[in-house]
Every structure is written in C-alpha cells, then in structure tokens.
Amino acid sequence: MPYQSIKFIQTGSLAVGGRLLAEDQRSVQSGAQRSNSLTLGHRACQGCGEALGARIALDACQRATGGKTIAVNATGCLEVFSTPYPETSWQLPWLHSLFGNAPAVAAGVAAALRAKSRDDVRVVGQGGDGGTVDIGFACLSGMFERNDDVLYICYDNEAYMNTGVQRSGATPYAARTATTEPVGPEPGNKFGQGKNVPMIAMAHEIPYVATATVSDLRDLEYKVERAMEFRGARYLHVLVPCPLGWGSAPESTIEVARLATQTGLFPVFEAEDGEVVSATPIRHRTGVRDYLRIQRRYAHLFKPAERTEMIDRIQRGADRNITRFGLLPADDIDAELATVGAGRAEEITS
Amino acid sequence: MLRQIEGSRAVADAVAMCRPEVICAYPITPQTHIVEALGAKVKAGQLRPCEFLNVESEFAAMSVAIGASAAGARAYTATASQGLLYMSEAVYNAAGLGLPIVMTVANRAIGAPINIWNDHSDAMSQRDAGWIQLYAETSQEALDLHIQAFRIAEDLSVPVMVCMDGFLLTHAYERADIPSPDQVDNFLPGYEPRQVLDPAAPVSIGAMVGPEAFTEVRYLAHARQSQALTLIPEVVAEFTKTFGRDSGGLVRGYRLEDADTVVVALGSVLGTIKDTVDELRGDGMRIGILGISTFRPFPSAAVREALGSDGRVKRLVVLERALATGVGGIVSADLRMALAGGGSGRAAEPVMSTVIAGLGGRAITRMSLRTMLAEAVAGALEPLSFLDLNKGLIEREFIRARRTRRSGPVAENMLRDQGLTARIG
Numbered sequence: 196m197p198y199q200s201i202k203f204i205q206t207g208s209l210a211v212g213g214r215l216l217a218e219d220q221r222s223v224q225s226g227a228q229r230s231n232s233l234t235l236g237h238r239a240c241q242g243c244g245e246a247l248g249a250r251i252a253l254d255a256c257q258r259a260t261g262g263k264t265i266a267v268n269a270t271g272c273l274e275v276f277s278t279p280y281p282e283t284s285w286q287l288p289w290l291h292s293l294f295g296n297a298p299a300v301a302a303g304v305a306a307a308l309r310a311k312s313r314d315d316v317r318v319v320g321q322g323g324d325g326g327t328v329d330i331g332f333a334c335l336s337g338m339f340e341r342n343d344d345v346l347y348i349c350y351d352n353e354a355y356m357n358t359g360v361q362r363s364g365a366t367p368y369a370a371r372t373a374t375t376e377p378v379g380p381e382p383g384n385k386f387g388q389g390k391n392v393p394m395i396a397m398a399h400e401i402p403y404v405a406t407a408t409v410s411d412l413r414d415l416e417y418k419v420e421r422a423m424e425f426r427g428a429r430y431l432h433v434l435v436p437c438p439l440g441w442g443s444a445p446e447s448t449i450e451v452a453r454l455a456t457q458t459g460l461f462p463v464f465e466a467e468d469g470e471v472v473s474a475t476p477i478r479h480r481t482g483v484r485d486y487l488r489i490q491r492r493y494a495h496l497f498k499p500a501e502r503t504e505m506i507d508r509i510q511r512g513a514d515r516n517i518t519r520f521g522l523l524p525a526d527d528i529d530a531e532l533a534t535v536g537a538g539r540a541e542e543i544t545s
Numbered sequence: 546m547l548r549q550i551e552g553s554r555a556v557a558d559a560v561a562m563c564r565p566e567v568i569c570a571y572p573i574t575p576q577t578h579i580v581e582a583l584g585a586k587v588k589a590g591q592l593r594p595c596e597f598l599n600v601e602s603e604f605a606a607m608s609v610a611i612g613a614s615a616a617g618a619r620a621y622t623a624t625a626s627q628g629l630l631y632m633s634e635a636v637y638n639a640a641g642l643g644l645p646i647v648m649t650v651a652n653r654a655i656g657a658p659i660n661i662w663n664d665h666s667d668a669m670s671q672r673d674a675g676w677i678q679l680y681a682e683t684s685q686e687a688l689d690l691h692i693q694a695f696r697i698a699e700d701l702s703v704p705v706m707v708c709m710d711g712f713l714l715t716h717a718y719e720r721a722d723i724p725s726p727d728q729v730d731n732f733l734p735g736y737e738p739r740q741v742l743d744p745a746a747p748v749s750i751g752a753m754v755g756p757e758a759f760t761e762v763r764y765l766a767h768a769r770q771s772q773a774l775t776l777i778p779e780v781v782a783e784f785t786k787t788f789g790r791d792s793g794g795l796v797r798g799y800r801l802e803d804a805d806t807v808v809v810a811l812g813s814v815l816g817t818i819k820d821t822v823d824e825l826r827g828d829g830m831r832i833g834i835l836g837i838s839t840f841r842p843f844p845s846a847a848v849r850e851a852l853g854s855d856g857r858v859k860r861l862v863v864l865e866r867a868l869a870t871g872v873g874g875i876v877s878a879d880l881r882m883a884l885a886g887g888g889s890g891r892a893a894e895p896v897m898s899t900v901i902a903g904l905g906g907r908a909i910t911r912m913s914l915r916t917m918l919a920e921a922v923a924g925a926l927e928p929l930s931f932l933d934l935n936k937g938l939i940e941r942e943f944i945r946a947r948r949t950r951r952s953g954p955v956a957e958n959m960l961r962d963q964g965l966t967a968r969i970g
Contacts, residue, residue, distance in 0.1 A: 291751030303612025337601030
C-alpha cells in the first residue's frame with residue numbers, strides 16, 4: 196500500500212487523524228461529503244466493530260463508484276440491527292435475501308447489471324463470518340470460481356453473534372462461545388484456529404484478496420478502494436471485534452482489533468491473483484497474553500490457574516503468521532530468537 | 546411453425562423468445578436439456594443481452610435469480626426433485642420478496658430411495674411457497690405456459706413455476722407449434738419491475754418485519770396470488786388471440802356435460818385418462834375429466850363451476866402423482882376445501898376417492914385406469930388406494946420386519962425380493 200511521510204502527533208491510539216492531511220488526501224470518513232451508507236439510528240450494540248467496519252467500507256465503495264454501489268447482505272447482526280422497518284439505516288440500494296446466499300445473490304445482481312450494460316454500477320456482497328465461512332461458503336466459492344464481478348466483504352467477529360454467540364468455523368482455538376463453553380478438560384473451542392478464508396480465496400486465484408481490521412480505518416478504506424480498481428471476484432476479510440461476544444469493553448474495540456494485528460494473530464495483507472503482494476508490518480510487537488487478557492471469552496486461560504500450554508499454542512499460531520507473512524523484518528525475528536528462543540516470544544512486549 | 550421436437554427443446558425455444566436477461570443453470574435430471582439448449586443459444590449470441598451462469602447448486606441458482614430479478618432483470622431457471630428441495634429456502638424467499646422469476650420444474654420423485662423418474666412430489670412439496678404453479682399436459686402446453694408464465698409473473702410480481710412431467714414431457718418428441726419471436730414480443734412486453742435496486746433511487750429490500758406487519762405482508766401475498774384467478778383466464782384469452790390456440794387456464798373439463806363420475810388429475814397423465822374415458826364412454830359410462838392446470842392459486846370457484854352445483858356429479862376420483870405420507874392425497878384436500886366453499890345451498894357433495902398413481906415413474910396404463918374406474922363406478926373404490934400396488938412385495942417386507950429386529954434397509958430388501966420373484970416367476 197502507498198505510504199507518505201507526514202508530521203504526526205503521537206496519540207494514545209497510535210493513529211493519525213485525517214485532518215492532519217491535505218484535503219484531497221483525507222480519509223473518506225473525514226470528508227463532509229461522506230455518503231453515510233449505514234447512517235445513524237441503527238440498533239447495533241455499543242462498540243460494535245461490524246457497524247463501524249461496514250460504514251467505512253461502504254462509504255469508501257460509494258466514493259470509488261461515484262455513489263453507484265448496490266449492497267447485498269447476508270442474514271446476521273448487520274442485517275438485523277440495520278433494518279427493522281421502517282427504520283432502515285441503508286442509504287444505498289440494499290438487498291437481503293437469506294443467510295447462506297449473499298455471494299450468489301450478489302452474483303445475480305452483477306449478472307443483471309452486465310445484461311443491462313450498467314458497468315457503472317458495482318456490487319458489494321457482505322456478511323458476517325457465519326454467513327461467509329460456514330453456511331454461505333459454497334456460494335462464496337462458486338462466486339470466486341466464476342470470477343463474478345462482486346466485492347465480497349466478510350465482517351469477521353469470530354462467532355454467530357446474532358443468535359447469541361455460538362461457535363462458527365471462524366472461531367479461534369480456545370475461545371469461549373455458547374456452544375464451546377469453558378468447561379471440561381478442553382475448555383473453549385477445541386478445534387483448529389478458524390477457517391482461513393482469505394487463504395482459501397487466494398487459492399481460487401481471484402484478482403484481489405485482502406484483510407483489514409477496524410483498528411486501521413484508513414487501511415480499510417484503501418483496501419476497498421484498491422478492490423474497486425479490479426473487475427471480477429474480490430474478497431475483503433475484516434476483523435471486527437464484538438464486545439458482546441468477546442467480552443471486551445465497548446470502548447476497547449479499536450484496541451482489541453489493533454492487538455489482534457500487533458500480536459500477529461490477524462495478519463493484515465493483500466494478495467493479487469493468488470499471490471501476497473504486501474503485508475502490513477507489526478509496529479509494536481505484542482505477546483498474545485495482552486490480547487487474550489482483555490477478552491472474557493479467554494478468561495478460562497487465566498483463571499483459576501493459567502493454562503500455559505493453551506496460551507503457548509495460540510502464541511505459536513501468531514508466530515507462524517509473523518513468519519509466513521513477513522510481519523516483522525527478518526533481522527528482528529533473528530534477534531528475538533537469539534535472545535529468548537521460539538515459543539517464549541509472548542514475554543516480549545514493546 | 547410445426548416441428549417434431551423434444552419437450553425440453555420446445556421449452557428452451559419458448560423461454561429464449563421471452564428474452565430472459567439472466568439464466569442460471571445447475572444440472573439435474575430430467576430438466577438438464579432445457580438449460581443446455583438455452584446455454585448454447587446464449588453462447589452462440591442468439592440470445593442477447595443475456596447472462597448464462599453455471600452455478601454451484603440449485604440453492605445458488607435460485608439465489609442468483611433473486612439477485613438478478615431484484616436488479617430489474619428478467620430471470621429464469623429450471624430444476625427438479627432434489628434440486629427443488631435444495632433450493633427450497635430460496636424458493637420461499639423469492640416469493641416473499643415478490644420477485645417474478647419463472648422456473649421450470651421437470652417433475653421428478655424425491656428420494657430416498659433415489660429415483661430419477663416422474664411424479665409430482667417435488668412441485669407439490671413447494672405448493673405453499675407462494676409461487677403460482679401451472680401444470681402442463683403436453684409439450685405444446687409446456688411451451689405455451691412458459692410464455693404465459695412471464696406475463697402472469699410480471700403482471701402480479703409473483704414467481705411462477707411451470708411444472709412439466711419429467712421424461713414424459715421433457716424427453717418425449719412431439720409435434721409442437723413453435724411461435725415466431727414477433728408473436729412472443731407482441732404478447733410479452735419488456736419487464737418493468739415494481740421494485741428495483743437502483744442507485745438513483747435507493748431502497749432497502751428484504752428488511753426484517755416483525756409481528757406488527759408480518760400477517761399483513763402474508764395476507765397481501767395471498768391476495769396477490771389470488772388475483773391470478775382473474776388474470777390467468779384473461780392472459781389465456783389474449784394468448785389464444787395472438788397464437789391461435791387455447792392453452793393453459795385454470796381448469797380444463799373433458800366430456801363433463803352429463804358426467805356422474807369425474808376424474809381429477811394434473812399433467813401429462815390427462816392424455817391417458819382421456820383415451821380411457823373415451824373407451825369407457827363407448828361402454829356407456831357417464832364419465833368425464835377435470836384437469837387442474839393452475840394448482841396455485843387453487844381455482845376453487847372454477848372447480849365448483851366445472852362440477853356444477855346440481856348434484857349431477859356423484860363421484861370424484863382424484864388421481865394423484867404424489868403422496869402426503871400419513872394423510873393420502875394433496876390435491877384431494879384442496880378439492881374438499883373448494884367444494885366445501887360452495888355454501889350451504891349445494892346438493893350433496895360427491896363421494897371422493899383418492900388414487901395414488903404413477904409414483905417414481907410407474908406407468909399409469911389404460912388397463913389399470915379402466916379397472917380402477919370401473920371399481921369407482923361400482924362404488925367399490927376405497928377412499929384412498931394405490932394404483933397397481935404390489936401387495937405381495939409389501940407383505941414379504943412386513944413378515945421380514947416381524948421376524949427379526951435388524952431386518953435391513955427396506956428399499957433394498959424389496960428390490961431383492963422383486964428379483965427373486967422375477968426369477969421364480
């Protein structure tokens with residue numbers, strides 16, 4: 196992604212305000228003309244990462260298309276909190292059909308636009324992780340395989356939040372959900388690390404795949420704008436913390452998302468035609484404990500006694516991402532390995 | 546133009562002339578020939594502008610059609626059997642959203658046991674999904690119904706299912722009068738959606754509706770579908786004027802004028818029944834036929850009118866190509882409701898017998914029909930019976946199940962028994 200050097204004032208959030216930039220370089224959100232695709236009055240919880248991510252993503256898309264975006268939504272929190280009629284929050288043409296078919300419905304909209312020679316109008320499909328990595332997965336893969344002209348955005352909050360926080364195929368190892376309770380010898384989610392749909396999308400060799408989080412909204416805007424420069428199937432996977440489901444403080448949503456990236460648990464990268472072309476480096480490397488501790492869904496890893504083995508396993512996953520995506524400069528890794536050895540890196544915090 | 550043509554090809558020709566803008570296809574026997582033919586037309590550039598999408602499931606096929614229709618395109622797909630069930634959630638959704646999609650159902654049985662041959666279990670399972678259901682008797686009628694279907698669907702913003710018997714119609718070569726594209730253009734105007742995803746006038750479609758309005762939304766769907774009872778005869782009249790032949794409609798009577806016994810049926814079996822009735826008439830039997838062309842909405846008033854209110858009809862024999870397990874007939878239940886709706890001034894209701902026939906592709910022969918109808922006239926037909934039921938085969942399975950707990954898979958047992966019987970016999 197493009198970088199520019201600017202003067203900036205260090206704030207607690209480690210972020211740079213859009214107003215420090217020249218007018219034409221400001222973020223979509225800092226512009227007075229932002230479209231407010233998902234406008235006020237919706238019923239999302241306090242601190243909802245999905246509401247934030249969806250607004251930023253769709254506003255960026257609206258700017259990229261000159262206000263000619265059609266959104267297709269899977270069933271889920273985003274659909275429910277935004278539409279109990281007559282209070283729809285959508286300021287753009289919006290269609291909700293079912294839980295498992297948003298990619299196919301979006302493909303249908305794209306096909307209709309093609310038949311009508313409306314190549315100025317673009318389509319975004321969107322859903323949560325359940326609608327994307329589980330029940331909508333076949334439709335998503337079909338849309339990728341046909342290279343339908345759709346940007347599909349998954350707002351991943353790592354469980355079925357709308358139905359009361361049940362485990363999904365994107366739920367990470369050890370996390371507590373209503374169907375992976377922290378009881379018994381293997382508390383929390385005992386399976387893998389969640390389905391890695393960005394990598395699966397890359398395996399389809401679609402033009403563009405990217406990940407983003409709500410901790411770096413400028414990056415999220417950039418990824419959407421970049422995605423809209425391509426035609427064909429594009430996939431954007433956005434990590435959106437859910438205070439309700441994760442047991443994090445509503446005011447900590449940005450921090451939690453940032454820690455997910457700074458631990459290496461959620462690598463932020465983009466890929467074109469199946470190849471990674473850039474990864475956002477970790478700026479302040481953090482051990483996974485700092486990320487886990489501020490979420491009640493991981494409380495059982497620390498109380499009554501610390502489950503060091505489980506935490507180590509999570510750390511190994513983060514370390515693997517760091518190596519795989521080159522999230523730290525190679526010499527940094529070597530230096531750390533020389534001093535602390537692999538597997539104990541969580542002790543090192545910036 | 547008259548042509549000797551496979552039913553599927555005739556339907557593909559008709560659909561193509563209706564200028565669909567998005568066609569989605571997923572293969573399932575016996576509808577495949579229809580979408581194959583349409584795919585070839587799109588690929589050859591004969592159907593423009595039209596997008597042909599090879600999707601990954603029937604669920605996706607209907608979902609693509611939903612998206613396309615909501616974006617203002619005329620959308621078409623075809624399916625059968627398991628495919629219809631697999632897309633069922635989206636079938637209901639298309640109707641709920643009021644999207645005028647047209648879909649061919651090449652009627653086929655539902656498994657298990659898996660069976661690719663014809664009956665009406667698939668379409669009947671979706672009878673309450675909110676779609677209009679039309680049943681074709683011949684290839685010609687299947688062709689004609691598709692042209693009418695787009696008109697009806699788009700006029701009412703209600704999706705239409707055109708049901709044609711798998712293999713019996715889809716794969717049979719019959720003579721069909723293929724209309725000219727100009728005729729179809731004159732009959733079927735371009736699609737003007739009532740609701741459309743348009744950046745110039747953004748709307749939300751598919752919002753959540755709570756108890757405060759859900760009943761009203763459903764009532765309107767019922768009211769709108771019921772409008773088809775008025776609209777369909779009008780469309781048929783106009784169709785006749787444009788194409789020079791009468792096709793489709795609500796119900797079709799055959800030799801009903803003085804009939805005391807009436808056979809009620811849907812689809813291609815009506816041809817065999819007509820031949821049988823002609824024979825029985827020759828024997829002096831006063832028998833006629835009521836073919837149901839429109840099954841949803843159910844044409845209750847048209848049924849009452851066709852059967853008369855003077856008590857002339859003493860017996861109704863409802864031949865059903867589907868079974869409501871644990872109950873019996875599906876069409877029969879609707880008929881009872883229709884007859885009961887006639888008010889108290891009516892003469893005694895006719896005695897109704899439900900005959901389950903032709904399941905999973907079993908041939909419905911004239912001989913079997915003759916025997917069964919003779920029984921009906923003699924008052925010897927049970928309220929619920931199964932045509933040509935092999936009772937010996939069932940008895941063997943009952944005995945086996947009594948003798949041992951682990952009696953094994955039923956269908957496979959029966960197949961083995963049938964093989965034994967064949968060898969011994």
